[in-house]
Amino acid sequence: MENPIYYRVKKIFSSMFLQMFLVGVAATCIFPLLWMFGSSLKTQSTVFSDMSLFPKNPHWENYYIAWTKGEFGVYFFNSVFYTAVTVVCIVIFTSMAAYGISRLRMPGKNIIFYAFLAAMMIPIPGAFVALYAILINLGFINPGTGVDLLDNVIKRLGYILPQINQGLSLGIFMLKTFFDKIPKDLEDSARIDGCGKFGVYWHIALPLAKPAIAVIVIINVLYVWNEYLLAMLILTDKSLMPLQRGLMVFQGAHMTQYPLLMSGITITVIPIILVYLFMQRQIITGITAGMAKG
Amino acid sequence: MRKTLLSIFVVFLIGLSGCASKQASTVESSKKVVVWHWLTDRQDTFLELAKMYKEKTGVDVVFELYAPSDIYSQKVRAAAQTDTLPDIYGILAEKKDFSSFIKAGHVANLTSYMEQNNNEWKDAFFIKALEVNIFESGNEFGVTPGIYGAPLDVMNIQMLYNKSLFKKAGLDPENPPATWEEFLEAGNKLKAAGIRGMVSGWGEIWLIGCFAYDYAFNIMGEDKVIATLRGDVPYTDPDWVTVFRLFEDMRDNNLLASGIVTMVNKVAEQAFANERAAFGFNGSWGVNVYYGMNPNLDYGVMLPPAYSSKYPMRVLGGPGGSFMVNNKSSNREKAIEFLRWFTSKNQQAYLAKETRNLPANKESLSVIPPILSHFADDMDGTYHWNNLPVVEKPQVTEMFSKGIQAIIIGEKTPEEVASEVQALKERL
Numbered sequence: 001m002e003n004p005i006y007y008r009v010k011k012i013f014s015s016m017f018l019q020m021f022l023v024g025v026a027a028t029c030i031f032p033l034l035w036m037f038g039s040s041l042k043t044q045s046t047v048f049s050d051m052s053l054f055p056k057n058p059h060w061e062n063y064y065i066a067w068t069k070g071e072f073g074v075y076f077f078n079s080v081f082y083t084a085v086t087v088v089c090i091v092i093f094t095s096m097a098a099y100g101i102s103r104l105r106m107p108g109k110n111i112i113f114y115a116f117l118a119a120m121m122i123p124i125p126g127a128f129v130a131l132y133a134i135l136i137n138l139g140f141i142n143p144g145t146g147v148d149l150l151d152n153v154i155k156r157l158g159y160i161l162p163q164i165n166q167g168l169s170l171g172i173f174m175l176k177t178f179f180d181k182i183p184k185d186l187e188d189s190a191r192i193d194g195c196g197k198f199g200v201y202w203h204i205a206l207p208l209a210k211p212a213i214a215v216i217v218i219i220n221v222l223y224v225w226n227e228y229l230l231a232m233l234i235l236t237d238k239s240l241m242p243l244q245r246g247l248m249v250f251q252g253a254h255m256t257q258y259p260l261l262m263s264g265i266t267i268t269v270i271p272i273i274l275v276y277l278f279m280q281r282q283i284i285t286g287i288t289a290g291m292a293k294g
Numbered sequence: 295m296r297k298t299l300l301s302i303f304v305v306f307l308i309g310l311s312g313c314a315s316k317q318a319s320t321v322e323s324s325k326k327v328v329v330w331h332w333l334t335d336r337q338d339t340f341l342e343l344a345k346m347y348k349e350k351t352g353v354d355v356v357f358e359l360y361a362p363s364d365i366y367s368q369k370v371r372a373a374a375q376t377d378t379l380p381d382i383y384g385i386l387a388e389k390k391d392f393s394s395f396i397k398a399g400h401v402a403n404l405t406s407y408m409e410q411n412n413n414e415w416k417d418a419f420f421i422k423a424l425e426v427n428i429f430e431s432g433n434e435f436g437v438t439p440g441i442y443g444a445p446l447d448v449m450n451i452q453m454l455y456n457k458s459l460f461k462k463a464g465l466d467p468e469n470p471p472a473t474w475e476e477f478l479e480a481g482n483k484l485k486a487a488g489i490r491g492m493v494s495g496w497g498e499i500w501l502i503g504c505f506a507y508d509y510a511f512n513i514m515g516e517d518k519v520i521a522t523l524r525g526d527v528p529y530t531d532p533d534w535v536t537v538f539r540l541f542e543d544m545r546d547n548n549l550l551a552s553g554i555v556t557m558v559n560k561v562a563e564q565a566f567a568n569e570r571a572a573f574g575f576n577g578s579w580g581v582n583v584y585y586g587m588n589p590n591l592d593y594g595v596m597l598p599p600a601y602s603s604k605y606p607m608r609v610l611g612g613p614g615g616s617f618m619v620n621n622k623s624s625n626r627e628k629a630i631e632f633l634r635w636f637t638s639k640n641q642q643a644y645l646a647k648e649t650r651n652l653p654a655n656k657e658s659l660s661v662i663p664p665i666l667s668h669f670a671d672d673m674d675g676t677y678h679w680n681n682l683p684v685v686e687k688p689q690v691t692e693m694f695s696k697g698i699q700a701i702i703i704g705e706k707t708p709e710e711v712a713s714e715v716q717a718l719k720e721r722l
Binding site: 044045048049125128129132133136137141142229232233236238248249251252253254255257 | 332333334335337358359360361362363365366368369371372373375376378564567568579580582583586587588589
């Protein structure tokens, strides 16, 4: 039998090694963000010559220039709106569909489920031309109603709907696996208490699926917030474009204005970091629960 | 609960309709000439020019920017398939794809407009810039002969040298090396002064191949280069071995910056702009890049120093972007008129001044920045791989360039590389 001191020392060393490893991993994650922030305060000429992480003479005005030159005011509102609407719709539609597929008796529900799974294999960029043709034929790209306000509503919907569609498959897949695990007894007792089908979904299933919903929210927030290609394809009016359009102003074919680009990226990253900070507990629970079930 | 839902619905509706744009949408408007482009760094200047045109003619021109270029290309293709192309646009594709747009009726034939008033519009361009938009009679694509686009700019790739570093090394900044011997001597002087020699994006193999071809034209002439591409002259020919040996010479005379074989062009541009190398090998687009990184950079442009006096030194060059007019547009005539104005002397000079790119209109050279003028001086003597009657196989081109990289790092001799390239060509 070995000395208990041996175990204690072993535990301390292995814990130290683990902590050091985790600090190293965390540093590799944080370093690009710090570098981005530091670069955003340099000038176009010092960004390549000043290798310090934080410049001696920070150019805070880069943020003002990036905000105004990139017209971030309009784009910021658009991105917040697109992200909020798309994510809310995805959560509502996927939770309803997943609950229906998981708990309700209906013919062909497995076929529908597998069809959604198959749709996950088709990335939007692979279907750009077809999508463009469909949206043109449905009148989402050039509505031409003659009323600016109505035209804008239709064009925005033309951008939001494909993104909701894109988010459905993964959401349904994740939530169905959660709903499958809910004990039937819970539903039965809710019914005894007078809940209908929708009541069971709303009062029982949905609250239990919060961790999974948090993961769906963060995945889709990231996707919609960073979406750019679809906007370029579908939207023609600059005032309807999302935030990523503002970043493009700083990147030319041969020339990139790095400090302004970094300022712009810092601005765009802040909301994502905030969303993650507010929801991190649910996200971690959701991911670990998914792993345990998987 | 109901009130909350109602408020959310109202916010949603406001959001959907929010920021109602005064800017007319693109394709549906027939009063405006709509231009789609991918040139991010020129958007502001394009908008200024549109403003000038509006003041002059009363016609509204809307420039819509869609970048990067790959997504722009997808948008153009999708719009072509749904007949929703704008009045003016660019096609970023090989000539074969370009021809399919023409055959589908999406591109207006500009020949009659170009040839009006004794070829006034046509002759204003560098022929090298226009070539890419011309389909000759009997062309392999079956396209009706004609000119199907107006070029915006041109480019060529030359050598650049830092005048301040030249002075430090005791070299004459007004007389850069003109011969190969002078070039090698400059390398040793720079080394003695502790200054790095040449930087270039030779990690991107096309640039290293471009440098080699410049010297192939100088050493053996165009006919022999073409004969090699056809397979009539082997790469083991002494002239080709001489081309390969030039890289060995440069390495041995300290002309190449360390790490040049893995250097991407953006890194090379940074090094040259920040005065960390005396020579650069880069395209005319670099003028704008260097200005952005170091506006005070004092540098000159020179042809690569000639190795032989038998044939002229030629550099790779050709068109930049071009604009086409939508043949199905109800604004066709307005669009052509705008394009004519847009590519004329004053507007091209303005564009060159503001964006520091080489204009396609040769009449504007007298009023563009001097450094661009130097690039433009050699435009007529440029060559382009796509315009040669024969094109080398991609595998051979790759081995050719990688072989040169191997010579620079001392892995292979020029003779070995010549034999390997030839063996591959014969195998394919």
